[in-house]
Amino acid sequence: xxxxxSVPLPRPASLAMAALGPVAIGAILAARVSHLSxxxxxxxxxxxxxxxxxxxxxIATATTGQAPALGAMMRAFGAAxxxxxxxxxxxxxxxxxxxxxxxxxxxxxxxxxxxLVAAAVLALWRLSAELALKGATTWWVYLVWSVATLGIAGxxxxxxxxxxxx
Amino acid sequence: xxxxxxxxxxxxxxxxxxDQLLRDRPAMIARIQRGxxxxxxxxxxxxTIAIAMxxxxxxxxxxxGGIQVAFAAIKLPLVLLGTAALSAPALSAIGTALGRRxxxxxxxxxxxxxxxxxxxxxxxxxxxxxxxxAMEMPYHRMILLVVFMFAAAGVASLRMIVRxxxxxxxxxxxxxxxxLCTVFALVGGQLAWSLRPYLVRPRAQDxxxxxxxxxxxxxxxxxxxxxxxxxxxxxxxxL
Numbered sequence: 255x256x257x258x259x260s261v262p263l264p265r266p267a268s269l270a271m272a273a274l275g276p277v278a279i280g281a282i283l284a285a286r287v288s289h290l291s292x293x294x295x296x297x298x299x300x301x302x303x304x305x306x307x308x309x310x311x312x313i314a315t316a317t318t319g320q321a322p323a324l325g326a327m328m329r330a331f332g333a334a335x336x337x338x339x340x341x342x343x344x345x346x347x348x349x350x351x352x353x354x355x356x357x358x359x360x361x362x363x364x365x366x367x368x369x370l371v372a373a374a375v376l377a378l379w380r381l382s383a384e385l386a387l388k389g390a391t392t393w394w395v396y397l398v399w400s401v402a403t404l405g406i407a408g409x410x411x412x413x414x415x416x417x418x419x420x
Numbered sequence: 421x422x423x424x425x426x427x428x429x430x431x432x433x434x435x436x437x438x439d440q441l442l443r444d445r446p447a448m449i450a451r452i453q454r455g456x457x458x459x460x461x462x463x464x465x466x467x468t469i470a471i472a473m474x475x476x477x478x479x480x481x482x483x484x485g486g487i488q489v490a491f492a493a494i495k496l497p498l499v500l501l502g503t504a505a506l507s508a509p510a511l512s513a514i515g516t517a518l519g520r521r522x523x524x525x526x527x528x529x530x531x532x533x534x535x536x537x538x539x540x541x542x543x544x545x546x547x548x549x550x551x552x553x554a555m556e557m558p559y560h561r562m563i564l565l566v567v568f569m570f571a572a573a574g575v576a577s578l579r580m581i582v583r584x585x586x587x588x589x590x591x592x593x594x595x596x597x598x599x600l601c602t603v604f605a606l607v608g609g610q611l612a613w614s615l616r617p618y619l620v621r622p623r624a625q626d627x628x629x630x631x632x633x634x635x636x637x638x639x640x641x642x643x644x645x646x647x648x649x650x651x652x653x654x655x656x657x658x659l
């Protein structure tokens with residue numbers, strides 16, 4: 255079930271952006287701290303957390319009886335990942351500029367975190383629109399899943415930044 | 421009308437576009453949304469921003485005079501054009517992610533037109549700067565006057581963007597505007613900060629084109645407000 259008002263994302267391009275976006279954000283942090291690990295760890299956090307938590311959303315919404323068909327669910331996840339990539343594509347240049355013109359590593363951490371959080375929140379928004387969630391229980395399930403997913407990814411990102419900046 | 425090559429020189433259409441931008445912004449927005457004259461619109465707006473901001477920069481530089489007039493006239497257009505180039509893709513990206521039709525060129529033309537409008541308003545305010553200079557207005561009050569002018573022009577530019585996106589009524593347009601404003605404020609503030617100074621004390625001896633990268637923009641705003649109220653953190657003003 256897709257939200258009828260939404261225009262479909264250009265799938266191959268948006269997925270390519272989703273693949274490259276976290277690498278670019280990792281590269282901004284890596285350039286600041288002269289440490290290569292964010293280049294690999296950032297996409298690993300993004301896709302690892304998404305891959306491990308997305309089945310939980312399907313199981314939980316299916317249990318409430320409101321889950322769309324598996325195919326529609328997969329398409330919705332694809333659209334959300336695409337939305338994540340497109341938002342990051344729009345924010346990578348400003349983030350890189352703000353990082354390069356600052357003197358503090360904490361500024362780099364702040365702007366890269368802001369870009370990732372904005373992309374993640376908008377991707378979750380798009381996912382909810384694609385899933386066309388119905389009923390308070392389903393919304394609660396979605397909210398809890400979103401908070402858990404953002405929380406896990408946020409904690410891992412924080413640990414990575416603390417390690418490379420210190 | 422067929423879109424022309426972006427590299428071709430401005431035509432007689434350019435003054436009409438600027439006139440329409442000043443007199444009839446809804447018609448200008450409709451013209452942009454049709455997407456058939458984007459190259460001409462982009463070229464005209466780019467030129468308008470460059471000229472208008474050079475005038476504003478020269479007026480700010482005249483507070484100190486000398487080479488600072490040229491320095492500020494060169495840097496201020498770079499700030500606005502650079503910020504537009506770095507920030508406009510965020511509008512398209514956020515909108516597209518939320519289900520809006522992806523139209524990067526239209527969005528860029530819209531942002532450039534809105535900034536051109538703001539630049540023209542700022543250029544219209546330059547007599548106030550010149551009056552401040554003529555009346556030997558104190559440095560920190562002059563800074564606050566300039567901040568007020570830029571804030572007013574910014575609000576006017578933003579209003580044009582909001583009006584255009586509201587008319588489109590696409591999903592997520594409000595979020596796109598908030599995203600654009602956030603990115604624009606951060607990037608614009610930092611770029612302007614990086615290329616400072618524009619307004620220099622009249623008694624300053626050594627003029628630099630740009631300062632080294634130091635401190636943060638927010639720290640500096642706090643210091644200026646304190647200084648305007650007579651609370652100085654240094655024993656004497658820097659020259």
